[in-house]
Amino acid sequence: MNLLLYALIAGLMFGVFFAAVSIGLNLLFGVMRIVNVAQGDMMVWGGYLALTLYEVFHIGPLFAIPLVFVVAVLCGGIAYYGLMPRVLRAPDPSLVSLIVFFGISEILQAVAMIVFGADQRFLPRELLGGDRTVYMFDHAYPVAWFIVGSVSAVIVVLVFAYLYKTRLGYATRAIMSNRGEAASVGINVSRISAINFAIGIGLAAIPGCLVTFIYGNLSPSSGLELTIIAFAVVIIGSMGKPMGALLGGIIYGIATALMQVYLSSWSTFFPNALLLVIMLIRPSGLLGSRAREA
Amino acid sequence: MKHKTALSTTTIVVLLLLLLAGAGNVLVSNQALLVDILMFAALTQGVNMLYGYTGYMPFGYVAFFGVGAYGFAISVKSLGLDPWLALLCGGVCGMILCILIAPLLRLKGAYFAIATLAAAMAVKELIANPALTPITQGPYGMDVSDVLAASKSYWSLTVILVLSTVAAAYLKFSRFGLSLRAGRDNERSAATAGIDVVRGRVVTLCGSGLIGGLTGAAYAWNIAFFYPDAVFGVNLSLFPVIFVIFGGAGTVLGPLVGAAILYSLYVFVGVSNPQYFQLLYGILIVFLLLFAPGGIAAILRRIGIRVF
Numbered sequence: 001m002n003l004l005l006y007a008l009i010a011g012l013m014f015g016v017f018f019a020a021v022s023i024g025l026n027l028l029f030g031v032m033r034i035v036n037v038a039q040g041d042m043m044v045w046g047g048y049l050a051l052t053l054y055e056v057f058h059i060g061p062l063f064a065i066p067l068v069f070v071v072a073v074l075c076g077g078i079a080y081y082g083l084m085p086r087v088l089r090a091p092d093p094s095l096v097s098l099i100v101f102f103g104i105s106e107i108l109q110a111v112a113m114i115v116f117g118a119d120q121r122f123l124p125r126e127l128l129g130g131d132r133t134v135y136m137f138d139h140a141y142p143v144a145w146f147i148v149g150s151v152s153a154v155i156v157v158l159v160f161a162y163l164y165k166t167r168l169g170y171a172t173r174a175i176m177s178n179r180g181e182a183a184s185v186g187i188n189v190s191r192i193s194a195i196n197f198a199i200g201i202g203l204a205a206i207p208g209c210l211v212t213f214i215y216g217n218l219s220p221s222s223g224l225e226l227t228i229i230a231f232a233v234v235i236i237g238s239m240g241k242p243m244g245a246l247l248g249g250i251i252y253g254i255a256t257a258l259m260q261v262y263l264s265s266w267s268t269f270f271p272n273a274l275l276l277v278i279m280l281i282r283p284s285g286l287l288g289s290r291a292r293e294a
Numbered sequence: 295m296k297h298k299t300a301l302s303t304t305t306i307v308v309l310l311l312l313l314l315a316g317a318g319n320v321l322v323s324n325q326a327l328l329v330d331i332l333m334f335a336a337l338t339q340g341v342n343m344l345y346g347y348t349g350y351m352p353f354g355y356v357a358f359f360g361v362g363a364y365g366f367a368i369s370v371k372s373l374g375l376d377p378w379l380a381l382l383c384g385g386v387c388g389m390i391l392c393i394l395i396a397p398l399l400r401l402k403g404a405y406f407a408i409a410t411l412a413a414a415m416a417v418k419e420l421i422a423n424p425a426l427t428p429i430t431q432g433p434y435g436m437d438v439s440d441v442l443a444a445s446k447s448y449w450s451l452t453v454i455l456v457l458s459t460v461a462a463a464y465l466k467f468s469r470f471g472l473s474l475r476a477g478r479d480n481e482r483s484a485a486t487a488g489i490d491v492v493r494g495r496v497v498t499l500c501g502s503g504l505i506g507g508l509t510g511a512a513y514a515w516n517i518a519f520f521y522p523d524a525v526f527g528v529n530l531s532l533f534p535v536i537f538v539i540f541g542g543a544g545t546v547l548g549p550l551v552g553a554a555i556l557y558s559l560y561v562f563v564g565v566s567n568p569q570y571f572q573l574l575y576g577i578l579i580v581f582l583l584l585f586a587p588g589g590i591a592a593i594l595r596r597i598g599i600r601v602f
Contacts, residue, residue: 035404086584095351095403096583099539102532103579110573224528228415231408265425272416279409280397 006139007257013141013149015253016246017207017214020152021226022233023159023245024203029234030176030241031196034087034097038105039204040226045108046072046208047218048116051123060127061209062151068209069202076201079104080194105223112220120219122212144213151210156246159203163242172196232275300467303602307463307546308456315452325444329516331557332451333509338534338541338553339458340505345535346544347465348495349478350399353407354414356531357395358388358506359513363525364421366511367436368429377441381450381511388507391417392500399495414526422522430522439518447516454512458505463546465498474498475544533557536579542591545601551590 025039036042049071050064059067083100090096125131129143163169171192174182183189211226212218233252237244255274259267318328337359345351365387369380398409424432431437465471476484477491485491514520534553541552556578564571586593591601 035408037408083580083584090583090587092349092403095407096587098404098407099351099535100580100583103576103583106572106576106579108576110569110576113569113572228412231412235408265423269416269419269423272412272419275412276398276409276416279401279405279412 002137002139003261005137007261008254009136010141010145011254011257012250013145013253014214014257015250016149016156017152017210017249018229018233018253019246019249020155020203021207022230022237022249023156023242024200025230026234026237026242026245027159027196027203028200031172031200032084032088032097032193033094034084034101035094036101036200036204037098037227038101038108038223039230040228041105041108041112041223042072042201042204043208043211043226044112044218044220044223046205047211048112048121048208049205050209051121051218054123054127061123061213062128062147064209065151065206069206072205073198073202076198077194079201080197084193084197105227109220109223116220118220120217122217125213128213148210148214152207155203155206159242162199168192168195228275229271232271232278235275236278297467300463304460304463304546307459307602311456311459312452315449315455319445319448325448327561329448329451329513331553332448332455333513334533334537334557335550335553336451336455336458336505336509337530338537338549339455339462340502340509341531341534342462342538342543342549343458343465343505344498344502345538346462346549347471347474347478348498350495350499351403351407351535352410352502352531353535354410354412354531355502355506355534356526356528357410357414357417358391358503359510359530360414360418360421360522360526361387361391362507362510363514363520364430364436364510365507366514367438367520370438370441371436372429377443377446377515380441381508381515384511384514385504385508388503388505388510389500391507392496392503396496396499399492399499411531414531418522418526421526433522435519435521436514437519438514441515442518444516447512451509451512451516454505454508457508459546459550461501461505462549466544466546470494533560536575538589539582539587540578540589542589542601545591547602548589548591 021043022039025036028034028036046068049068050061053059053064053067054061087093087097087100125144128147132143133140134143134146135141161169163173171182171187174185174187175189175192175196179189208218215226216222229252233248234245235248236251237246237248252271252274256267256270259270315328315332318331319325322328337355340358341352341355344355362384366377366380366384369375369383370377373380375383395410395413398406398413401409420426421430422433426432427434465474473484473489473491474494476487476489477494481491510525514525517524533556534549537553537556538549539552540556541550542548559574560571563574582589588595594601
């Protein structure tokens with residue numbers, strides 16, 4: 001019983017973190033119908049940026065988050081105007097964007113390898129609580145998990161506040177539900193798409209600041225695994241629906257934690273298999289409508 | 295008339311491939327390199343069969359290759375089959391996997407690509423799982439050095455490459471291939487015209503998986519010992535995808551030319567400096583998709599040369 005509680009609590013914290021990891025992917029897909037397979041590599045770059053900020057300027061990971069966000073948003077803005085006009089003109093934008101972002105993922109990995117080397121790196125654990133633990137229901141949880149979980153929750157809440165409480169957010173949701181109608185009521189679709197593209201890239205990068213405290217070390221090649229997780233989360237929830245990222249993240253987190261507690265040798269098989277099963281039996285995700293749009 | 299030209303051109307291409315394989319076997323001392331070239335060329339044609347004619351992008355094509363390699367190794371080791379029969383078993387394993395994942399054809403575009411990638415990773419984790427050690431040796435690798443036959447496996451790879459090239463030519467010039475392309479361009483219109491779109495796609499997927507499985511089996515026969523990571527490496531499906539796009543999807547020669555050019559680039563730059571090759575490769579993908587989505591074949595067509 002206590003083991004079950006342990007899995008549920010740990011899964012919830014991981015789940016909120018996974019929600020923060022995948023919300024950028026979901027925003028990009030919702031607004032632009034494009035698939036960012038470089039999500040994980042952008043996150044790895046966010047992590048390396050946080051590491052560099054710490055080593056050079058002694059800025060901790062929590063203060064690095066806004067800085068990384070700003071840098072990534074700027075990069076995203078530049079990338080939007082360089083890439084998107086051509087991608088959106090292609091006959092099948094979602095497939096073309098998938099392959100283009102795959103190319104970007106290769107570039108990001110290669111540059112990370114050249115700049116930072118192939119070694120596994122991590123931020124010092126002392127920055128987020130070190131070895132201290134919280135004791136609940138006969139089990140010890142690292143303090144870092146709670147900090148990462150709460151920071152991720154703040155990120156998710158901020159994204160929701162942006163989408164539901166600001167003018168820009170209203171316009172964004174209008175574009176998500178129908179591009180053509182949004183344009184016909186006077187929303188500047190291309191400008192708002194550009195802003196959301198940049199924000200989506202920013203959101204892809206910031207979980208990198210936290211990832212070494214909860215999930216694993218940073219190395220240039222760890223991006224693919226993170227991308228697959230983000231995809232599983234988004235597809236469980238349903239692509240293009242921000243609430244889906246939160247639901248998917250929590251389901252994925254708890255399911256992974258249960259697998260690790262009860263069937264640990266199958267825990268690497270599980271995310272891929274879950275992704276497949278969901279795609280086969282409910283291709284539009286748990287919150288999805290019946291029609292496929294991409 | 296058109297069919298006669300297609301037939302004679304296919305014959306010339308096949309003879310050329312056999313000649314190149316024979317000349318390589320005699321002239322080139324680095325057999326491992328030749329095997330890699332044949333393997334990538336066959337996989338590229340396999341991807342081309344599916345992507346070029348049905349528009350489905352198999353990002354996880356490596357699954358068929360890996361399953362073929364394991365099918366071969368298990369047939370030889372556990373069932374004690376003759377290597378030739380085991381080779382066929384490898385191909386059949388690829389086809390069985392195709393039938394299992396055929397429901398994924400309901401997904402479109404990017405979804406299908408991601409789903410097949412997830413399928414490939416799931417199959418790999420399943421095979422490499424320590425719990426399956428008695429059958430697949432789990433993560434510890436398969437040893438089939440008892441039946442090692444470098445020359446036989448080399449020629450079987452060549453035959454598989456020829457087979458896949460003939461299949462690509464068939465899809466390009468036959469009525470069946472035309473119906474596939476109709477289904478790719480407009481599913482509803484094709485169905486209205488009486489084409490069984492789904493059947494065509496499933497058949498093509500199985501053909502493509504058969505090629506992948508056979509290639510994996512012949513490769514396993516040639517290298518004699520392999521780990522799950524070696525036969526399920528992501529590059530094994532991503533390289534062919536890029537070769538196809540670079541050469542021109544939906545042509546017979548384009549993918550082969552793409553594989554030849556890019557793979558030589560890989561051999562000259564990539565082996566000694568993998569990260570610089572990866573950088574170049576990424577930049578190439580982005581530029582290709584943005585500026586020449588039809589690959590070399592489309593560029594040639596623009597200046598008036600029709601690519602076979």
